[in-house]
Amino acid sequence: xxxxxxxxxxxxxxxxxxxxxxxxxxxxxxxxxxxxxxxxxxxxxxxxxxxxxxxxxxxxxxxxxxxxxxxxxxxxxxxxxxxxxxxxxxxxxxxxxxxxxxxxxxxxxxxxxxxxxxxxxxxxxxxxxxxxxxxxxxxxxx
Numbered sequence: 001x002x003x004x005x006x007x008x009x010x011x012x013x014x015x016x017x018x019x020x021x022x023x024x025x026x027x028x029x030x031x032x033x034x035x036x037x038x039x040x041x042x043x044x045x046x047x048x049x050x051x052x053x054x055x056x057x058x059x060x061x062x063x064x065x066x067x068x069x070x071x072x073x074x075x076x077x078x079x080x081x082x083x084x085x086x087x088x089x090x091x092x093x094x095x096x097x098x099x100x101x102x103x104x105x106x107x108x109x110x111x112x113x114x115x116x117x118x119x120x121x122x123x124x125x126x127x128x129x130x131x132x133x134x135x136x137x138x139x140x141x142x
Contacts, residue, residue, distance in 0.1 A: 006041035008111050009076060010121035011051040013137055018068050024122050024137070031120060031137035032075065038141055042120070044072060045080040045110045047103055080110045089113070099125045108132055 017028040035042055049069055056065030073079065089109035094100055100108070104123065108131055111119065119132045126134040 005118075006043045006077070006116055007035070007118045007120045007135065007140075008107065008116050008132075009042045009044045009048070009072070010107065010119060010123060011044075011048045011055075011072075012122045013120055014048075014052065014068050014072055014075075015055065016122065016137075018064065018071070027136075027138040028122070031140040034141040035075070035120075040141065042076045043078045043080060043114070043116060044076045045107060046082050047106045047110070048072060049079065051103060080114055082106055082110060083113070086110050086113055097129060099128060101125070 012024075013028045013031060016022055016024040017032055019025055034040070049072060052068050052072060053065050056062065056068065086106060086109040089112065090102065090105035093105040093108055094102060097105075104125060107119075108126070108129060111117070112131055117131070117133055119126055119134045120137065120140060121134050122137060123134070126132055
């Protein structure tokens, strides 16, 4: 599970890539295309899938939810579960790093649990963590 060298794929990469005009749209699209072209292992977790469903159903876009959810599954070599031990670790991370959201703390906990360190994300809140190395989509695989 989660071989080192794999990149954890954050929800924001998928959402910006699928979204309307935004400064991050093309960097995210390009990063995903490079990952596919270079056969890079992408991994995500069940919480990312939930985040996608929550966002698009909450704004009345169920077809977008279906499409982006399916894209995440198709792009990723593995979808990590969120286990109780991940939630326990997330609490520790939240107490130590107030800048993290609960979702982001769950992602970091799942990454630690599965030996992942590389995180493809636009979210700079991860930058203060020693546990992960956030890779900006604009510099991914360049």
